[in-house]
């Protein structure tokens with residue numbers, strides 16, 4: 001049928017585009033690798049022949065050395081000269097960014113959850129700062145991950161949906177295809193920190209491109225373990241990376257990811273280091289250790305609670321354990337004071353399972369008091385936890401209500417590492433360092449923007465938050481908007497767009513200007529629009545309708561395998 005043909009053509013165009021881009025990037029990569037190898041070789045030769053690299057090579061009489069050694073001294077001199085241009089590392093903190101997957105704002109103790117036990121996150125907040133108005137840049141995974149790595153709103157790069165995205169071919173509008181990988185020419189936060197001497201590591205989910213060419217080792221990360229697959233033993237493995245570790249036969253995924261993070265801190269870190277830990281928890285398909293699930297089943301019965309679901313609660317506790325183990329590894333290494341630990345999530349909580357056939361879908365948690373969930377631009381889809389501990393800078397037990405967002409990490413980490421921001425790459429974030437030093441400090445930014453032009457758990461939409469006001473604009477040819485005053489109405493229950501025409505016009509204009517500035521990809525009218533079939537989901541992978549009824553429930557614990 002025509003639609004299938006159209007999609008096939010689109011996929012081919014996309015793939016050709018990738019190949020061209022990849023060819024170009026491989027040539028760049030080749031040069032960088034050679035430089036990197038030269039640097040490593042020189043450092044290694046220097047250490048081998050002379051012990052630690054001397055602060056000056058001028059005192060070594062070149063004439064007394066054989067030819068190869070003269071070459072070595074020259075190379076060492078070059079490396080030493082390059083190193084002398086870099087400021088002292090003494091004051092640069094180690095940085096660990098832990099980004100959970102699909103963890104909602106209200107699912108952990110510091111944000112008011114009284115069912116799930118998260119003692120390590122509670123302690124992290126007690127020893128650091130909690131942000132009440134922190135946003136994931138995207139309502140789903142890949143866009144936020146793009147924003148974290150690039151320092152940009154993902155609309156600039158075009159990673160506006162999770163890779164590869166959803167497809168509803170009969171809806172009112174055709175939505176833009178998402179960029180399928182983070183372009184290699186993007187200067188990532190890891191590359192920026194590496195430029196000032198950081199050792200970098202990556203653990204867990206990546207979701208910024210499937211091809212080996214687009215994995216974290218090609219985006220500035222030295223030591224990497226990209227993990228893929230569901231949570232239960234035997235179901236996941238390291239798919240890409242050089243860490244050289246695979247899970248034990250009886251190991252659960254979150255435990256394995258914690259082990260990888262510990263290994264980096266204990267054995268590979270060097271200093272200063274930047275480690276991004278990206279556990280898959282608490283993404284669907286929900287599954288966890290049976291002992292923890294049984295503990296929460298019992299607790300739910302005792303408390304008369306239906307939500308959160310015991311499996312979801314168990315997964316969140318596993319995630320909290322991971323945080324505890326990272327903190328402990330840092331403490332054991334004796335680097336607590338000079339290490340910043342950041343905890344956040346890549347998008348809002350998902351309140352239904354969606355992992356088996358729709359008739360059996362049930363609720364697993366709630367983002368209350370926030371409205372909505374992952375895949376929506378209501379607060380429940382984008383407002384997420386942010387806790388930061390850095391004893392050398394942050395007053396313990398502090399809190400900030402500044403409006404902050406995932407792409408702020410980039411300039412924050414760069415400022416802490418005394419690194420320059422990339423010259424030819426717009427950075428949309430603002431450094432949070434003033435707030436970390438003085439929690440009641442404010443930022444100069446006027447507004448933050450969201451662009452999610454896709455059908456998922458809602459309609460294609462964009463949003464702007466300026467002060468307490470938030471405007472949602474639907475991008476499905478309906479021209480509909482909603483306006484909320486978040487200070488008075490956190491749950492977005494009262495749409496004020498009908499009575500605040502001036503405010504709506506002002507925010508619409510600002511959103512439109514921003515869309516133009518970032519060259520945001522927009523939906524277009526769909527010639528195949530068919531209201532009776534609008535709800536059909538089709539697969540972008542195989543160009544066929546998705547058979548929801550055929551989906552099987554995943555086993556919730558190892559006992560169900």
Ligand SMILES: [Ca+2]
Pocket residue numbers: 101102140141283346347
């Ligand atoms: Ca996610």
